[in-house]
Amino acid sequence: MTEPLLRELVTIGGKNVVLQHRASPVANEGVVENADMFRMLNIFSDEFTPSNFAKADGTPLRLFTSAGAKIDVSKRSKEDMGFWHRNIDAHEVILCIKGALKWETEMGTRIMHPGDMLLIPKGIAHRSMLCEDSLDENVLLELKLTDELVYVGDKK
Numbered sequence: 001m002t003e004p005l006l007r008e009l010v011t012i013g014g015k016n017v018v019l020q021h022r023a024s025p026v027a028n029e030g031v032v033e034n035a036d037m038f039r040m041l042n043i044f045s046d047e048f049t050p051s052n053f054a055k056a057d058g059t060p061l062r063l064f065t066s067a068g069a070k071i072d073v074s075k076r077s078k079e080d081m082g083f084w085h086r087n088i089d090a091h092e093v094i095l096c097i098k099g100a101l102k103w104e105t106e107m108g109t110r111i112m113h114p115g116d117m118l119l120i121p122k123g124i125a126h127r128s129m130l131c132e133d134s135l136d137e138n139v140l141l142e143l144k145l146t147d148e149l150v151y152v153g154d155k156k
Contacts, residue, residue: 003022003023005021006021006024006025043073044098052075052076054078054079055079056076056082057083060073060074061074068145069144069146072144073141074140074141075139080128080129080130085127087124088122088123090122091120092143093144098137098139099135099138099139100112100133101129101130104129
């Protein structure tokens with residue numbers, strides 16, 4: 001009896017290509033070089049505490065960087081961001097992971113809770129403030145993207 005064929009979807013240039021395998025693509029003998037390319041980080045670990053944890057003028061901690069994207073972890077605990085900030089070169093996509101923060105922007109005010117994602121377009125002034133739902137530790141992931149973004153979430 002032969003093993004059933006396994007299907008794998010590979011996205012290339014925005015199109016799904018379907019591959020068939022006789023064995024799982026993860027059935028291998030292990031990664032012997034450059035295993036650090038596949039890593040898992042626990043952003044709640046103390047080693048990932050950015051300088052903005054207890055002071056408003058601290059900076060998020062840069063985790064990854066490329067020509068068109070930067071990924072930072074931001075943690076706010078005690079102070080409001082009393083100043084305004086503006087990213088001229090990048091859109092900022094903010095994901096709330098833990099706690100809650102109020103974001104004041106030129107385009108309006110939003111309160112973020114876990115699971116919320118906010119897009120602040122290039123050039124828009126903004127700042128984060130504590131709110132009544134804030135915790136002792138409020139954790140965000142910030143993606144700074146230089147390429148133009150097109151929202152396609154409503155498209156099926």
